[in-house]
Amino acid sequence: MSTHSLLHEPLAIDAQYGLVIHRNFIPLFANDAYAHCFGYNTGQEILALPSLLSLIAQHEQDTAKTAYQRVMTGLDQPGVRTFENLNKDGELITVLTVDSVVDWQGEPAMQIIVVDLSRQIAMQRQLLASEQRYRELVDGSIQGMLVHKDFQPLFCNQAYANMYGFTDANALLAQPSILPFINTQFHVQAWQDNQALLAGQVAVIKTEAKGLRADTSVLWLSLLSRPVDWNGERAVQVTAMDITEQHELREQLEYRANFDGLTNVYNRRALSEHLQLQLKSAITRRRPLSCLLIDIDNFKAINDSFGHHAGDVVLQHFAKGCQQLTRQHDLLGRWGGEEFVLVLPGTALQQAQHIAERLCCAMASMAVPVGTQSITFTVSIGVAALSPAIQSIEQLVGSADVALYDAKHRGKGQVVVAEVTAPCLY
Ligand SMILES: Nc1nc2c(ncn2[C@@H]2O[C@H](COP(=O)(O)OP(=O)(O)OP(=O)(O)O)[C@@H](O)[C@H]2O)c(=O)[nH]1
Incomplete structure (x- = not known):
């Protein structure tokens, strides 16, 4: 040219x-x-x-x-x-x-x-620097961060990947969906929350959920979800905190508050609460309800002969045997020492008596191995049921207690049914 x-x-x-x-x-x-x-x-x-x-x-x-x-x-x-x-x-x-x-x-x-x-160019540099700062904040955060579109991961930081047992965040991002990392029990809720956030019905959702790590172990998470625009798409941003330790601690505390440490059955306080609810429901729905007060006979002698530890083992065997012989919705609780209460919802007095007889026989034929020895024992049981004269926990358990006292007096190892002063209406 x-x-x-x-x-x-x-x-x-x-x-x-x-x-x-x-x-x-x-x-x-x-x-x-x-x-x-x-x-x-x-x-x-x-x-x-x-x-x-x-x-x-x-x-x-x-x-x-x-x-x-x-x-x-x-x-x-x-x-x-x-x-x-x-x-x-x-x-x-x-x-x-x-x-x-x-x-x-x-x-x-x-x-x-x-x-x-x-x-x-200066603005671009500033933007890059601020992006870099943001990136460092996100990557250095101990909070897990995830962005997903209908559970397909679009972004996650290292902390989020670590929570789920991935050493590399890209390995998690390569997964088609994060749903397998959420316990199935929480799937319906997760979908509902996802829809509500994407539809703009709610601005933020705070939940706790049970998750599954890559090695299938369980973790608990505190989650904060909110909608975000991600590369022009509406997506959901999740901030996650691993609360597995706190959750386990809370469960342990709840367990300790409600269950007897030795026998793993309800303690007296928790059983009283359940009994109160059952009583209310039975009265309202005009359904029968019975209660057994069970006492291990001559327990002091067991302790004295075989030692306190042997006594503990007997208590454990008794509780386990009792649970195996009753229905799932029957409630067993340790009332104190070697005394237990068994609540039988939907069970009338006569039926409760049969159950008590069965328990009495089963316990008498049970041999509890302790070291090289084998301990046998009997139980005495007082039976009472809800009736027009018995309308409170105190009356119900009190009535069973009177019957139990009678059983002890009559020679132990037997069942006594509380006297019915007024006919049961249901
Ligand atoms: N090993 C063990 N013993 C307990 C526990 N709780 C209470 N005991 C003991 O249970 C014994 C109960 O004795 P008693 O109230 O005299 O009753 P008993 O020997 O069963 O006599 P009867 O009720 O008349 O048959 C006491 O010696 C308590 O110390 C426990 O958790 N473990």
Whole structure:
């Protein structure tokens, strides 16, 4: 391509952008906008410079000279480039240049339109730095963070991956769904929450859920979910805290508060609460309810003969045997020492008596192995049922207690049914 064919480009001296015309970097024309890019006030100040090369960063000067030569000799097309230039104060500024060859006073010259990109680049740098800071915050957080779309993971931090037993977050992200990591018992709730968040019905949902790690062990999580826009898509962001330890501790405390540590049956307080509920329900629904007060006979003698530990083992065998012989919804509790209460919902007095007889026989034939020895024992049982005269826990257990006392007096190892002072209506 000849130099002449490039001389048709129009002059752009009215441009809003910075504009300079030069020949071999000797300025021929510069507008004020060009001067402003470099920290000067007027184009005249630029024209006073012996060479525009002083405005170009040292390491870019050879490139600029070569580009000038190649364009002016027709080897290269004029074009768009970015350069690092220097302003008046010697600071680097990044500019976008649009070259063209123009006719200046009858001779070809290089016209350059300049756009200062420094501000955009500085903003981009700030954005990158803030993204980097954000990334470090997210990656360094001990809280797990996940973004998912209908449970397909889109993003997670290392803490989230670690919680689920993944050493590499990408391995978790490669999973098609995170649902397998949520206990099935929580799936319906998880779907409902997901729908509500995506539909914008709720702004945030706080829950606790049971999860499954990659090795199928259980973990408990405190979760905070909210909708987010993720690359233009509506998704759900989840912040997760591993509360497995706290949860286990809470369960242990709850267990200790409600169950007897030796026999693993309800303690007196918990059983009283359950009995109260059963009593209320039986009265309201006009359903029968019975109660057995069971006492291991001559327990002191067992302790004295075989030792306290042997006595403990007997108590454990009794409780286990009793549970095996009764229905799942019957409630067994340790009332104190070697005394137990068995609550039989939906069971009338006569039926309760049969159950008591069965228990009495079963216990008498049980041999509890302790070391090399084998301990046998009997139980005495008092039976009472809800009736018009018996409408409270105190009356029910009190009535069974009277019957139990009677059983002891009659020689132990037997069942006595409480006297019914008024006919049972149901
Ligand atoms: N090993 C053991 N003994 C207990 C426990 N709780 C209470 N005991 C003992 O159970 C014994 C109950 O004795 P008593 O109230 O005299 O009753 P008993 O020997 O069964 O006599 P009868 O009720 O008349 O048959 C006491 O010696 C208590 O110390 C326990 O958790 N473990």
